[in-house]
Amino acid sequence: MKWLYDFSYLTRAIHEGLSTRFEPGTVVILEMVLVGITFMLLFALLGLVLVYAERKVSAVIQQRLGPMRVGKWGTAQTLADVIKLLLKEPLINKDADKFLFNLAPFVIMIAAFMAIAALPFAKGLHAIDFDIGILYVAAVSSLGVIGILLAGWSSNNKYSLIGAMRSGAQIISYELSVALSLLTIVVLTGSLQLSIIVESQANGWWIFKGHIPAMIAFVIFLIASTAETNRGPFDLAEAESELTAGFHTEYSGLKFAFFFLAEFANMFIVAGIGATVFLGGWMPFHIGSWEGFNAIMDFIPPIVWFFGKVGFMIFMMMWFRWTFPRLRIDQLLTLEWKYLLPINLMNIVLMAFLSLMGWHF
Amino acid sequence: MATSAIIFYTIAGVMIIFSLLAVTSRRILRAAVYLLFALAGTAALYFMIDYQFLAAVQLIVYAGGIVVLIIFSILLTTHINEKLEKPAPGKVFITAVLTLGGFVLTVYTLSQHNFIVSDLPQTEATVSHIGEKLLGYGEGGYVLPFEVISILLLAAMIGAIVIAKRKASDS
Numbered sequence: 001m002k003w004l005y006d007f008s009y010l011t012r013a014i015h016e017g018l019s020t021r022f023e024p025g026t027v028v029i030l031e032m033v034l035v036g037i038t039f040m041l042l043f044a045l046l047g048l049v050l051v052y053a054e055r056k057v058s059a060v061i062q063q064r065l066g067p068m069r070v071g072k073w074g075t076a077q078t079l080a081d082v083i084k085l086l087l088k089e090p091l092i093n094k095d096a097d098k099f100l101f102n103l104a105p106f107v108i109m110i111a112a113f114m115a116i117a118a119l120p121f122a123k124g125l126h127a128i129d130f131d132i133g134i135l136y137v138a139a140v141s142s143l144g145v146i147g148i149l150l151a152g153w154s155s156n157n158k159y160s161l162i163g164a165m166r167s168g169a170q171i172i173s174y175e176l177s178v179a180l181s182l183l184t185i186v187v188l189t190g191s192l193q194l195s196i197i198v199e200s201q202a203n204g205w206w207i208f209k210g211h212i213p214a215m216i217a218f219v220i221f222l223i224a225s226t227a228e229t230n231r232g233p234f235d236l237a238e239a240e241s242e243l244t245a246g247f248h249t250e251y252s253g254l255k256f257a258f259f260f261l262a263e264f265a266n267m268f269i270v271a272g273i274g275a276t277v278f279l280g281g282w283m284p285f286h287i288g289s290w291e292g293f294n295a296i297m298d299f300i301p302p303i304v305w306f307f308g309k310v311g312f313m314i315f316m317m318m319w320f321r322w323t324f325p326r327l328r329i330d331q332l333l334t335l336e337w338k339y340l341l342p343i344n345l346m347n348i349v350l351m352a353f354l355s356l357m358g359w360h361f
Numbered sequence: 362m363a364t365s366a367i368i369f370y371t372i373a374g375v376m377i378i379f380s381l382l383a384v385t386s387r388r389i390l391r392a393a394v395y396l397l398f399a400l401a402g403t404a405a406l407y408f409m410i411d412y413q414f415l416a417a418v419q420l421i422v423y424a425g426g427i428v429v430l431i432i433f434s435i436l437l438t439t440h441i442n443e444k445l446e447k448p449a450p451g452k453v454f455i456t457a458v459l460t461l462g463g464f465v466l467t468v469y470t471l472s473q474h475n476f477i478v479s480d481l482p483q484t485e486a487t488v489s490h491i492g493e494k495l496l497g498y499g500e501g502g503y504v505l506p507f508e509v510i511s512i513l514l515l516a517a518m519i520g521a522i523v524i525a526k527r528k529a530s531d532s
Contacts, residue, residue, distance in 0.1 A: 025364035097441055100391065131487050132413045139417040142425030146397065149432050153390060156441045168433060192488050 004301045008124030035127050039116055043265050050264040051078045054318055061322040088253035093156050096250065100154035105251070105258035107147030112265040114140040119272045120194050122282045122303035133194035134186060137273055138179050141228075144266065145171040148230075148237065151259070152247035163246025166329060167230055167237030173336045174234075177224035178270075180344040184217035184351045185210065185277050188360060198281035205280035209360050213351040218278045220340055220347070222316060225270035227332070229263065232321035236329055271313035275306065279313075282306040368409060376402035387445045390435050397428045412486055 014034070018027045052067070052075065059066025067074030092098055117127040118137050130136045145168055152164020185206050189197045200206075207214050227234040238246035248259045275281060282302035286294045327335070354360055376399050383395035400423040407416035448456075484490075498504045 028364055095441065097388065097390070100394065103394070130413050132417050135417045135421075135488070136413065139420035139425060142421060142429075143401075145429060146394075146424075146432065149429070149436060150390075150394065153432075153436050153441065161436065165433075165436060168429070168436075172429065190489075 004303070006123045007121075007303075011124060035117075036113075039113060039127075042116075043112075043261060046268050047261045047264055048078045048082070050267070050314065051081070051260075053314070054264075057315065057318045058322045061319070082257070085253060085257040088256075090253040090255060091250070093250055095156045097154040097156070100150050101250075102255070104147045104151035104154060105255045105262070107150060108144050108262040109147075109258055109265075111140055111144035111147065112262050112269065114143070115269045116265065116272075118194060119269065120198055120276060120281055121306055122301070125303065126195060129193065129195045132192050133197070134179075134182050134192045134273075134277070137269075138175070138182075141266075141269070142171075142175055144262070147262075148247050151251070155247075155250040157250050159243045159245075159249050160247050163237045163243045163249070167247060169329075170230070170234060170236065170332060171228055173333060174224045174227040177220055177336060177340045177344055178228055180341070180348060181217040181221040181224065182273070182277055184213060184344075184348050187348065187351045187355050188214075194276055194281075197277060198283060201280040201283050203286065205278065205283070205285075207278045210351065211354065211360060213347050213354060214278065216343065216347050217351070218274075220344055221274055221278065222313075222320075224336075224340060225274060226317050226320055227336070229266045229270055229317075231263070231267065231317060233324035233326050234332060235321075235326060236332065267314060267317060268310065271310045271317065272306075274313050275309035279309045280305075281309075365409070369406075372402050372405050372409070376406075387447070389439060389443070389445060390432065393428060393431045393435060396431075397424055400424050400428065414486060414488055414491055 015027070015031070018030055022030065055074075055077070056066045058064075067077035070076045070080050092101060115137050118130060118133055120126040120129070148167045148171075149164050152160040152162075152167070155161075185197070186192060188206060188210055189200045191197065191200075201209075203209075207218050210217075230237045236246075237243075238248070243249070248256060251259060282305050284294075284297040284300060284302070284305055286297060379395045379398040379402070383392050383399060386392040386395060400419065404416045404419040404424065407413070407419060494501060495503050495507055
């Protein structure tokens with residue numbers, strides 16, 4: 001069970017196993033394919049689990065039971081839904097731009113795949129550890145909005161177009177807050193590389209070590225990342241009561257499933273980034289010099305810590321969705337440009353001052 | 362052929378095809394999407410030579426910024442059924458001759474040039490290195506151009522706000 005605590009044993013074993021059988025060039029390609037398949041499986045699993053979780057969380061908040069009939073406690077409900085989606089006919093509008101209509105779901109999925117590759121899941125379980133980590137995530141996650149814009153325009157439907165325009169304005173504005181709140185922590189770490197950011201939290205997570213500015217940055221990150229993933233209370237892009245389903249009104253079957261899956265994948269990615277930067281990634285929870293307590297925390301494998309923290313972040317986002325009413329578009333833009341952005345800029349200056357004075361732990 | 366060569370030629374081929382499609386397509390949004398692919402291909406090349414900072418900047422500025430801006434303005438101004446007019450045959454002929462001439466000239470010059478492989482030590486282009494150089498005021502520092510550009514951007518931003526600002530009498 002040594003590999004459970006350090007995945008580099010497992011990855012090294014796979015690499016050596018492949019190297020003895022194939023040439024170096026082939027090994028690189030085989031490993032790329034292997035990583036790709038792993039992420040595809042992860043996305044499929046995430047979709048199944050998170051859809052079920054969303055329905056159960058919303059049910060608890062609204063004092064219902066949620067899905068109960070398929071399988072024990074309705075656990076097989078999402079599997080049944082997947083089969084239903086796969087069997088649906090893929091419809092395309094007569095006057096739709098077919099090429100862009102078919103391309104749009106893939107653009108969103110590709111952006112999600114590129115972003116998830118940079119997440120450190122556990123010790124040694126990290127697909128690509130870029131020197132520019134956070135910058136890379138910000139860069140590729142800004143590509144997802146193109147898929148939404150294309151989907152809205154190519155559907156040749158006014159609801160879709162309005163949804164896409166709203167979503168575009170929203171994502172472009174809230175990207176700023178997400179990036180700036182992450183930068184607040186980068187001031188402390190001194191590096192953009194995600195593995196170094198995780199290592200720097202071995203003696204305490206940044207949300208505790210960074211005092212009040214880190215707390216403010218965390219709250220801003222939660223709000224802005226919820227908005228960036230187009231989830232309630234910021235789900236103006238799909239606002240069912242006004243726009244049917246917004247940018248994906250005309251989609252059906254598998255392509256609709258892609259949009260649906262991409263929403264949950266993006267939620268997982270922002271939760272993962274938040275957990276890595278603010279909550280210590282896969283680092284266990286340690287308290288100062290409590291040797292016994294720390295040893296017990298170390299016993300829990302890093303991957304469990306990571307998924308636990310991500311689960312916590314996702315639960316918070318679901319909680320937002322099912323308790324807050326939807327914002328109007330002017331309220332949404334006011335919140336970002338008149339409140340979050342100025343607070344964020346002041347917060348960075350405050351954090352830089354704290355860091356210069358050495359007042360953080 | 363080495364794996365890196367195969368990857369390079371794949372990316373280069375994709376870039377050439379999409380660049381051609383971007384200028385020949387008669388549907389303007391499709392042209393914008395082809396342009397996006399060509400720009401993303403450039404970022405892929407930067408990733409290939411391990412210059413990750415430039416690749417991320419390419420993605421943020423061109424793919425995430427400029428192409429989104431282009432798509433936004435297309436969304437606001439055109440309808441899905443609109444197609445660009447076919448250019449007159451004479452224009453097509455002249456443009457083709459000019460571009461082909463330019464292409465042949467460039468390829469000829471490149472093939473005649475004697476490229477020298479640099480034997481200077483490789484410098485690492487890490488983010489911290491770039492940051493120190495960008496704000497350095499010593500030997501090889503770029504703080505003056507950096508500040509001048511930021512003043513230019515500030516001026517552009519103020520200009521945009523002044524243009525967009527409603528006069529008191531309008532409201």
